[in-house]
Amino acid sequence: MTMIKKSDQQLGGLDTLFLKVEHPRRLMTVTSIWTFKRRLDQKQVYKVLERLCLEYPRFAKTPAHEGFFKPAAWTEPVDWSFQDNIVNHTLEEPTRKALQKYCAEQVVTPFDYTKPLWELHAISGLEDDHYAFFWKAHHALADGEGFIRSLLSTTSLNATLKKLEEQSVVSHRRKKDIASTKKKDSSLTDRPKSSCHKAFAYISVMMNLFWIVLYQIYVYSVVTIHDLYCVFLCVLPVTRKDLYYKGLQSHEKEMAWSDDVSIKDIKIVREAFGGTLNDVMLLVITRCLKSYLESIGKRNDNYISFIIPVSLREPSDWSFQNVVSGSWGFFSMKDLDTRHLLNQVKTEMLAIKNSLGPRMLFETWQWFFSHAPGLSPPMSVYNHICDIPHGVFTNVPGPTVPIDFAGEEIQEYRTFPPQCGKGSIGMALISYSGKVSIGAIADVHRDYPEVANGVCSRVAEEFQLVLDEAKMEISKKNLNSHKKLK
The missing domain is CATH 3.30.559 (Chloramphenicol Acetyltransferase)
Structure with a gap:
């Protein structure tokens, strides 16, 4: 049974701020473009997105029910599936400029708040039959590190990220323990042996200080x-x-x-x-x-x-x-x-x-x-x-x-x-x-x-x-x- 974190139940203060600060001409939208050599297998993409929504519940919820003294809650939309947030598009011209223009148009398009605040645009028609994914998400979901962690977990780095996550707490504590033991060891081993050494050590400490x-x-x-x-x-x-x-x-x-x-x-x-x-x-x-x-x-x-x-x-x-x-x-x-x-x-x-x-x-x-x-x-x-x-x-x-x-190497990665x-x-x-x-x-x-x-x-x-x-x-x-x- 998956434990639901508090951060997945209610919006935090910064989450709310990113909703409040935006207006139609300045949307708080974080975006990323990935390019591939060929079209991706739809079934594999769907499997990855399904796992993304399960592991990061905010991808499957939308903010609602805000009160004057109560922040909005992350709420599951009615009759929604992740396929509703996928858009397929073919460029009119196979150029970088055409890709940039299409992505820029999506940046100024507001989210539909009846659905989770993200979209995936699958773009074909690039030069040499290349393929692109344009990710679009509201900043209220997470900060840059949060998005990096979530999106990279859908790639071949997933196993490495999980190991890092498991080891992060242990290594963080270990560093503190090592630092404290070093201090103890240094206090024992760095004692000067003679009055001359003591004088030099004293001067050195004073200069450093x-x-x-x-x-x-x-x-x-x-x-x-x-x-x-x-x-x-x-x-x-x-x-x-x-x-x-x-x-x-x-x-x-x-x-x-x-x-x-x-x-x-x-x-x-x-x-x-x-x-x-x-x-x-x-x-x-x-x-x-x-x-x-x-x-x-x-x-x-x-x-x-x-x-x-x-x-x-x-x-x-x-x-x-x-x-x-x-x-x-x-x-x-x-x-x-x-x-x-x-x-x-x-x-x-x-x-x-x-x-x-x-x-x-x-x-x-x-x-x-x-x-x-x-x-x-x-x-x-x-x-x-x-x-x-x-x-x-x-x-x-x-x-x-x-x-x-989804089985294909990412050629270019931009945010x-x-x-x-x-x-x-x-x-x-x-x-x-x-x-x-x-x-x-x-x-x-x-x-x-x-x-x-x-x-x-x-x-x-x-x-x-x-x-x-x-x-x-x-x-x-x-x-x-x-x-x-x-």
């Missing part, structure tokens, strides 16, 4: 300045200039994705300049946006601002629900060289990672909408907050090796987050099989023509410039070290 204190002061000052600036933006009627336009938000959307970038090449950049994979790709995206805006003569802001989602899950938390918050990151569009821009990006990410703001926001919204969803702020408040950043940037880690779905506000661009960094790419969704508007494609089409070329610079930097270091050895 001094640098730790200095670093913590630096981190807290960076976090404080960052968080105060975020509050300042929320309180005052300040709006960005770039990617913003007058009038109602465009109902029409566009989607695009970049060419792949090798993770091995990203490691070369990191070796030369430091930073994480996220930091490097944020640098590239910032430059791509800057280049696009300058190409149409409309760059006004000195910083591009993104909502950066922050996962608040424990290592052992594999639940299918929203356990996520976020903060704003501000990335310079000034004419900085690569090293200085990457350092600026790293400082922003340091502030986001160490801020208590995301946790406080999560706890506040979780409690508030779990107890009084009827007291939700008016849409104008949501619109103001959502229109402040230029977009959303999220990292979606995917499988490191090719995987199968797209929802937009945050008018004129904003929703961007996801997707990794799959040793490569990464950028997926983007944006408004269609005459003031910013083809902005999604304008950014994505620049990614590979912009990264190559950074990679060439990194290789030159490494070769200089190697040359200098070789001279010293001589």
